[in-house]
Amino acid sequence: DTAVSQTPKYLVTQMGNDKSIKCEQNLGHDTMYWYKQDSKKFLKIMFSYNNKELIINETVPNRFSPKSPDKAHLNLHINSLELGDSAVYFCASSRPTGNANTIYFGEGSWLTVV
Amino acid sequence: LAKTTQPISMDSYEGQEVNITCSHNNIATNDYITWYQQFPSQGPRFIIQGYKTKVTNEVASLFIPADRKSSTLSLPRVSLSDTAVYYCLVGSYNNNDMRFGAGTRLTVKP
Numbered sequence: 001d002t003a004v005s006q007t008p009k010y011l012v013t014q015m016g017n018d019k020s021i022k023c024e025q026n027l028g029h030d031t032m033y034w035y036k037q038d039s040k041k042f043l044k045i046m047f048s049y050n051n052k053e054l055i056i057n058e059t060v061p062n063r064f065s066p067k068s069p070d071k072a073h074l075n076l077h078i079n080s081l082e083l084g085d086s087a088v089y090f091c092a093s094s095r096p097t098g099n100a101n102t103i104y105f106g107e108g109s110w111l112t113v114v
Numbered sequence: 115l116a117k118t119t120q121p122i123s124m125d126s127y128e129g130q131e132v133n134i135t136c137s138h139n140n141i142a143t144n145d146y147i148t149w150y151q152q153f154p155s156q157g158p159r160f161i162i163q164g165y166k167t168k169v170t171n172e173v174a175s176l177f178i179p180a181d182r183k184s185s186t187l188s189l190p191r192v193s194l195s196d197t198a199v200y201y202c203l204v205g206s207y208n209n210n211d212m213r214f215g216a217g218t219r220l221t222v223k224p
Contacts, residue, residue, distance in 0.1 A: 055211075100165075103160070104160070
């Protein structure tokens with residue numbers, strides 16, 4: 001059973017299009033995240049939700065809009081896609097482990113904008 | 115939020131022990147240290163977590179000195195399949211700002 005699943009795994013689309021990436025976790029975690037990993041391999045946090053509420057909204061263009069219909073889902077919608085949006089997008093969730101947090105990642109969604 | 119500093123890259127050979135050190139000078143009293151491993155084309159995965167002294171599991175050991183301003187991930191007898199990027203994170207249970215540093219790219223050679 002996949003703990004954090006995201007779809008699609010691969011997405012190739014043209015500039016200007018709107019696309020969504022869906023994420024679901026079956027771990028019962030309260031917190032979910034979206035990370036972006038670009039060609040330089042830096043893993044940057046984009047958003048963090050706790051119990052469906054936005055906790056962290058990094059310096060991300062407002063073309064990116066996360067939606068959390070319930071605490072098991074955190075979808076990412078991207079409007080007016082640009083070439084620079086090409087990257088791997090990772091969804092993740094976390095739970096407290098004792099006094100710390102442990103993050104569980106999905107397998108990633110490879111977005112290519114042409 | 116405690117910032118972390120790691121070497122950008124390390125090379126090793128199969129069968130050697132590898133030690134990767136992470137500096138976190140402004141670690142808070144409640145913060146734990148967690149290490150993640152990322153293989154190419156996969157998301158990072160949890161390796162080990164600790165607060166002080168030494169923690170060991172089936173994959174690695176984590177050494178944390180008394181001042182907790184650094185930590186060392188130790189991988190015993192690495193193999194080619196240990197080639198990956200290793201990240202250390204510092205935070206506590208109520209901190210949802212889980213930011214990753216640049217990580218250490220470990221390359222294991224035959």
